[in-house]
Amino acid sequence: xxxxxxxxxxxxxxxxxxxSLKCEQHMGHRAMYWYKQKAKKPPELMFVYSYEKLSINxxxxxxxxxxxxxxxxxxxxxxxxxxxxxxxxxxxxxxxxSAGVETQYFGPGTRLLVL
Amino acid sequence: xxxxxxxxxxVSVSEGALVLLRCNYSSSVPPYLFWYVxxxxxxxxxxxxxxxxxxxxxxxxxxxxxxxxxxTSFHLTKPSAHMSDAAEYFCAVIHDTGGFKTIFxxxxxxxxKA
Numbered sequence: 001x002x003x004x005x006x007x008x009x010x011x012x013x014x015x016x017x018x019x020s021l022k023c024e025q026h027m028g029h030r031a032m033y034w035y036k037q038k039a040k041k042p043p044e045l046m047f048v049y050s051y052e053k054l055s056i057n058x059x060x061x062x063x064x065x066x067x068x069x070x071x072x073x074x075x076x077x078x079x080x081x082x083x084x085x086x087x088x089x090x091x092x093x094x095x096x097x098s099a100g101v102e103t104q105y106f107g108p109g110t111r112l113l114v115l
Numbered sequence: 116x117x118x119x120x121x122x123x124x125x126v127s128v129s130e131g132a133l134v135l136l137r138c139n140y141s142s143s144v145p146p147y148l149f150w151y152v153x154x155x156x157x158x159x160x161x162x163x164x165x166x167x168x169x170x171x172x173x174x175x176x177x178x179x180x181x182x183x184x185x186x187t188s189f190h191l192t193k194p195s196a197h198m199s200d201a202a203e204y205f206c207a208v209i210h211d212t213g214g215f216k217t218i219f220x221x222x223x224x225x226x227x228k229a
Binding site: 106 | 219
């Protein structure tokens with residue numbers, strides 16, 4: 001199984017809502033990532049978890065809150081978002097770094113619209 | 116600091132023609148280089164990667180890329196374009212000192228004409 005799954009596929013939320021994005025992989029990978037991708041732009045790294053610990057936070061606003069409950073799951077909790085946060089949110093995973101430069105496997109993304 | 120530049124935001128080729136997507140990198144250390152493809156409304160898929168060893172790297176779907184240190188380039192090629200190759204292509208370099216941070220180029224949209 002080389003698949004990263006993300007739910008939901010689409011999400012529309014108001015600026016006062018609280019919602020969560022979910023990501024799951026069963027490849028035994030120990031690193032998981034959240035990226036944000038605006039239209040016609042490359043993905044921008046938001047967070048990296050390594051062995052369920054937050055390894056990188058790219059100065060993301062606190063209205064985005066990541067969580068890694070276990071090695072297979074990654075959540076992104078959303079609260080009080082702004083319309084400019086509308087984007088495609090991509091999850092990815094890779095094996096632990098000690099094995100060398102690892103390929104990242106991407107999920108299909110959640111397309112988020114903030115009204 | 117490492118960076119990636121993709122020359123040409125759009126490339127258009129005829130079906131059956133050579134595909135050439137250009138990527139130049141900037142790195143003070145030996146780079147790890149990647150090409151990803153993104154089809155509409157989908158995530159990214161790895162086409163190929165260069166870490167060490169052979170400088171000509173073969174990937175999926177008939178694509179290959181050559182690492183040229185003297186030119187700081189990692190151009191992606193395919194001898195004969197297929198309609199299904201139409202997509203967005205991203206060149207990327209991994210920030211090894213940072214462990215996990217991949218730096219993507221701006222992307223090149225490939226159009227394939229019948």
